[in-house]
Amino acid sequence: xxxxxxxxxxxxxxxxxxxxxxxxxxxxxxxxxxxxxxxxxxxxxxxxxxxxxxxxxxxxxxxxxxxxxxxxxxxxxxxxxxxxxxxxxxxxxxxxxxxxxxxxxxxxxxxxxxxxxxxxxxxxxxxxxxxxxxxxxxxxxxxxxxxxxxxxxxxxxxxxxxxxxxxxxxxxxxxxxxxxxxxxxxxxxxxxxxxxxxxxxxxxxxxxxxxxxxxxxxxxxxxxxxxxxxxxxxxxxxxxxxxxxxxxxxxxxxxxxxxxxxxxxxxxxxxxxxxxxxxxxxxxxxxxxxxxxxxxxxxxxxxxxxxxxxxxxxxxxxxxxxxxxxxxxxxxxxxxxxxxxxxxxxxxxxxxxxxxxxxxxxxxxxxxxxxxxxxxxxxxxxxxxxxxxxxxxxxxxxxxxxxxxxxxxxxxxxxxxxxxxxxxxxxxxxxxxxxxxxxxxxxxxxxxxxxxxxxxxxxxxxxxxxxxxxxxxxxxxxxxxxxxxxxxxxxxxxxxxxxxxxxxxxxxxxxxxxxxxxxxxxxxxxxxxxxxxxxxxxxxxxxxxxxxxxxxxxxxxxxxxxxxxxxxxxxxxxxxxxxxxxxxxxxxxxxx
Amino acid sequence: xxxxxxxxxxxxxxxxxxxxxxxxxxxxxxxxxxxxxxxxxxxxxxxxxxxxxxxxxxxxxxxxxxxxxxxxxxxxxxxxxxxxxxxxxxxxxxxxxxxxxxxxxxxxxxxxxxxxxxxxxxxxxxxxxxxxxxxxxxxxxxxxxxxxxxxxxxxxxxxxxxxxxxxxxxxxxxxxxxxxxxxxxxxxxxxxxxxxxxxxxxxxxxxxxxxxxxxxxxxxxxxxxxxxxxxxxxxxxxxxxxxxxxxxxxxxxxxxxxxxxxxxxxxxxxxxxxxxxx
Ligand SMILES: Nc1ncnc2c1ncn2[C@@H]1O[C@H](COP(=O)(O)OP(=O)(O)OP(=O)(O)O)[C@@H](O)[C@H]1O
Ligand SMILES: [Mg+2]
Numbered sequence: 001x002x003x004x005x006x007x008x009x010x011x012x013x014x015x016x017x018x019x020x021x022x023x024x025x026x027x028x029x030x031x032x033x034x035x036x037x038x039x040x041x042x043x044x045x046x047x048x049x050x051x052x053x054x055x056x057x058x059x060x061x062x063x064x065x066x067x068x069x070x071x072x073x074x075x076x077x078x079x080x081x082x083x084x085x086x087x088x089x090x091x092x093x094x095x096x097x098x099x100x101x102x103x104x105x106x107x108x109x110x111x112x113x114x115x116x117x118x119x120x121x122x123x124x125x126x127x128x129x130x131x132x133x134x135x136x137x138x139x140x141x142x143x144x145x146x147x148x149x150x151x152x153x154x155x156x157x158x159x160x161x162x163x164x165x166x167x168x169x170x171x172x173x174x175x176x177x178x179x180x181x182x183x184x185x186x187x188x189x190x191x192x193x194x195x196x197x198x199x200x201x202x203x204x205x206x207x208x209x210x211x212x213x214x215x216x217x218x219x220x221x222x223x224x225x226x227x228x229x230x231x232x233x234x235x236x237x238x239x240x241x242x243x244x245x246x247x248x249x250x251x252x253x254x255x256x257x258x259x260x261x262x263x264x265x266x267x268x269x270x271x272x273x274x275x276x277x278x279x280x281x282x283x284x285x286x287x288x289x290x291x292x293x294x295x296x297x298x299x300x301x302x303x304x305x306x307x308x309x310x311x312x313x314x315x316x317x318x319x320x321x322x323x324x325x326x327x328x329x330x331x332x333x334x335x336x337x338x339x340x341x342x343x344x345x346x347x348x349x350x351x352x353x354x355x356x357x358x359x360x361x362x363x364x365x366x367x368x369x370x371x372x373x374x375x376x377x378x379x380x381x382x383x384x385x386x387x388x389x390x391x392x393x394x395x396x397x398x399x400x401x402x403x404x405x406x407x408x409x410x411x412x413x414x415x416x417x418x419x420x421x422x423x424x425x426x427x428x429x430x431x432x433x434x435x436x437x438x439x440x441x442x443x444x445x446x447x448x449x450x451x452x453x454x455x456x457x458x459x460x461x462x463x464x465x466x467x468x469x470x471x472x473x474x475x476x477x478x479x480x481x482x483x484x485x486x487x488x489x490x491x492x493x494x495x496x497x498x499x500x501x502x503x504x505x506x507x508x509x510x511x512x513x514x515x516x517x518x519x520x521x522x523x524x525x526x527x528x529x530x531x532x533x534x535x536x537x538x539x540x541x542x543x544x545x546x547x548x549x550x551x552x553x554x555x556x557x558x559x560x561x562x563x564x565x566x567x568x569x570x571x572x573x574x575x576x577x578x579x580x581x582x583x584x585x586x587x588x589x590x591x592x
Numbered sequence: 593x594x595x596x597x598x599x600x601x602x603x604x605x606x607x608x609x610x611x612x613x614x615x616x617x618x619x620x621x622x623x624x625x626x627x628x629x630x631x632x633x634x635x636x637x638x639x640x641x642x643x644x645x646x647x648x649x650x651x652x653x654x655x656x657x658x659x660x661x662x663x664x665x666x667x668x669x670x671x672x673x674x675x676x677x678x679x680x681x682x683x684x685x686x687x688x689x690x691x692x693x694x695x696x697x698x699x700x701x702x703x704x705x706x707x708x709x710x711x712x713x714x715x716x717x718x719x720x721x722x723x724x725x726x727x728x729x730x731x732x733x734x735x736x737x738x739x740x741x742x743x744x745x746x747x748x749x750x751x752x753x754x755x756x757x758x759x760x761x762x763x764x765x766x767x768x769x770x771x772x773x774x775x776x777x778x779x780x781x782x783x784x785x786x787x788x789x790x791x792x793x794x795x796x797x798x799x800x801x802x803x804x805x806x807x808x809x810x811x812x813x814x815x816x817x818x819x820x821x822x823x824x825x826x827x828x829x830x831x832x833x834x835x836x837x838x839x840x841x842x843x844x845x846x847x848x849x850x851x852x853x854x855x856x857x858x859x860x861x862x863x864x865x866x867x868x869x870x
Binding site for chain 2 (some may be wrong): 012199277399401402472474475477478479480481482483484486488492493496497
């Protein structure tokens with residue numbers, strides 16, 4: 001080595017590092033492709049099982065392909081308004097059809113039967129779904145597409161949020177909420193509004209104490225008062241009216257007063273009518289939950305409609321929901337007309353609304369879905385509040401040097417280590433602390449939520465700290481120099497800037513919390529319950545627990561069909577939740 | 593290289609001193625801020641060495657000197673922004689409004705509400721232009737007409753005409769020079785008594801810088817302005833009094849700007865100003 005000439009050395013080094021670099025590049029590419037491929041195959045099979053696609057008649061697939069998928073892709077292309085894109089999309093769809101059919105036949109003849117797949121399904125998964133994803137992405141950049149997807153998103157998202165609220169009221173006493181709202185929140189808001197309009201700072205400051213006082217009072221009144229309005233009326237008064245008012249305020253800010261009244265009033269009237277009289281009028285829907293869903297969906301949709309018409313661009317995109325519904329109906333009609341056999345998917349209405357059962361066809365996930373939704377809501381609130389508070393304290397309030405600095409660093413290291421502690425250990429902690437010592441009970445929603453919050457707290461804290469640290473110091477100094485107190489700087493400058501980052505961390509952590517089973521088993525959550533929980537302290541189950549239980553059932557239908565349906569449901573709820581949070585975050589990033 | 597640089601700057605300074613800073617007669621009769629036996633340490637390292645000076649009210653006072661001589665440190669002593677630096681220790685007095693700002697009963701937050709500050713790098717908040725200017729009013733619980741005050745301050749910062757139609761858009765969408773004027777508007781909105789500026793034009797192009805220079809000239813009608821600058825011509829053009837710091841945090845000479853730039857007492861100061869040393 002020492003005898004090497006200079007040039008010789010350089011060449012040798014160059015060779016070696018290039019080989020390594022190339023090897024590394026292909027290794028990492030291979031690793032990621034392998035990972036994605038394995039996951040894709042798994043998801044494809046789970047989807048096939050959950051929707052019973054293996055038994056789907058090719059004609060059935062063709063019918064829906066023509067009535068639903070093709071018009072939708074056409075809509076995306078219409079929105080993107082790009083000739084080359086259209087040409088390419090048609091080429092991919094057509095060429096893909098031939099390529100997949102040929103390749104699949106070759107594999108079947110020379111390699112052997114592929115289980116539960118045929119070339120039509122392969123074409124669907126390998127060509128059409130990725131193509132649809134890409135075209136949705138491209139279409140959303142065009143004005144009609146973004147309007148259409150915005151509309152569909154509000155419809156689906158509003159419905160989901162409305163349903164989630166109604167699920168929460170299964171365990172939270174709506175009468176207590178009614179009293180707390182009426183005695184606490186309404187007076188506080190009135191005081192605040194009065195203070196703002198009349199320039200009376202005292203009234204503004206009084207708002208918070210008033211609300212706390214009112215809520216405490218509500219707890220006492222709940223003990224005494226015996227008669228209450230109906231649930232539908234409570235929802236109307238405490239949720240639908242404020243939501244409609246908020247929508248009206250938003251519309252009023254950018255439009256006329258009439259438009260504002262319409263945007264708030266029409267959905268409210270519709271919700272009230274259907275909610276109070278729907279059942280009586282023989283509509284098939286009605287009751288308090290319908291009221292809630294219609295209000296939560298209708299008001300944002302109305303505000304959105306107003307904005308779209310106001311801007312006047314891409315109005316045609318509003319037809320997208322109609323297109324989709326019409327496509328589905330037309331497909332169903334044709335299938336009926338020609339007597340095409342339809343698959344019976346495991347993810348069905350029964351599955352989503354019924355209790356678990358011994359027979360696979362009657363099995364349902366409803367109690368576990370409710371349990372999961374309740375846990376998610378509580379964990380989100382708890383870990384967000386605790387995580388933000390802790391990270392703000394660590395980042396903004398503690399010194400970097402001296403004794404306090406050393407203590408902070410110690411705490412910091414411990415938090416980082418806590419993130420690596422296995423989840424069973426947290427389960428043990430939950431069992432000892434919340435279930436036994438504090439007496440919240442075995443396997444109750446409170447115990448599970450607290451345990452899972454603790455589990456993800458380190459991740460939330462660390463990511464929130466990271467987000468807070470990335471706020472430029474310039475901004476802090478700017479605010480301090482204006483004579484802002486530490487708290488004012490934190491509240492007005494640091495937190496708004498760090499918010500998107502904090503949200504990202506919380507989303508990731510929440511995703512982990514939903515899928516956990518080990519700590520749930522440890523704190524004694526039931527694998528199977530037959531009715532949704534009626535209070536925070538009743539026995540309940542969560543989706544992963546139920547899926548885990550089913551996976552051990554002897555019948556094959558359970559292990560393939562029902563488990564797959566459970567996994568798909570869990571995934572859809574997870575993706576929906578993450579998607580909503582990501583949308584919120586992006587809006588916060590752009591908006592400010 | 594040093595030769596070519598020295599020559600034009602020499603001539604520039606003389607012409608500028610003749611045209612600039614004649615509108616106000618210096619020295620002023622009243623003192624706004626006074627330092628007495630000020631020593632500042634970062635850990636064991638001394639950044640300000642026994643500085644005493646009186647800064648006149650409603651005048652522009654420039655602090656000049658080579659890099660690392662403690663100009664920013666001195667500025668930060670006045671509004672106690674040094675409190676934020678944990679290793680920093682201040683001895684001696686800064687008198688402002690007839691009080692030593694380092695007395696125990698002085699609340700630094702309240703003090704900063706009377707002293708505005710503009711930083712070297714424009715640092716508008718990621719909020720709307722209006723909210724940026726109204727920031728000080730908001731945190732101080734101002735109960736007058738905010739919009740009127742925002743308009744006044746933007747006019748005072750010579751920015752109003754450029755942004756009056758986009759008050760709702762983000763302050764970050766402005767150009768660097770506009771951002772710096774926005775920061776000045778933000779600083780003057782709560783109507784402070786003193787405005788501290790730490791190299792406010794060093795990140796800007798000459799046109800934007802000259803706009804800010806004009807602005808500083810106007811600000812001195814109402815406010816006491818203390819400005820740190822590395823630009824000799826700028827100091828000569830806009831200031832009434834100039835303080836020259838040299839390495840080690842010593843105040844070497846402090847006098848009327850005209851005197852400092854035409855006939856400094858100290859050879860070292862002359863060398864520094866003409867670029868022979870620094
Ligand atoms: N936060 C700090 N921590 C430790 N030492 C510091 C700190 N800020 C400044 N110093 C030291 O104090 C001395 C004076 O610094 P200061 O920033 O006041 O100089 P300056 O005159 O403003 O220089 P420049 O013209 O480059 O801005 C320098 O030696 C610097 O290293
Ligand atoms: Mg400096």
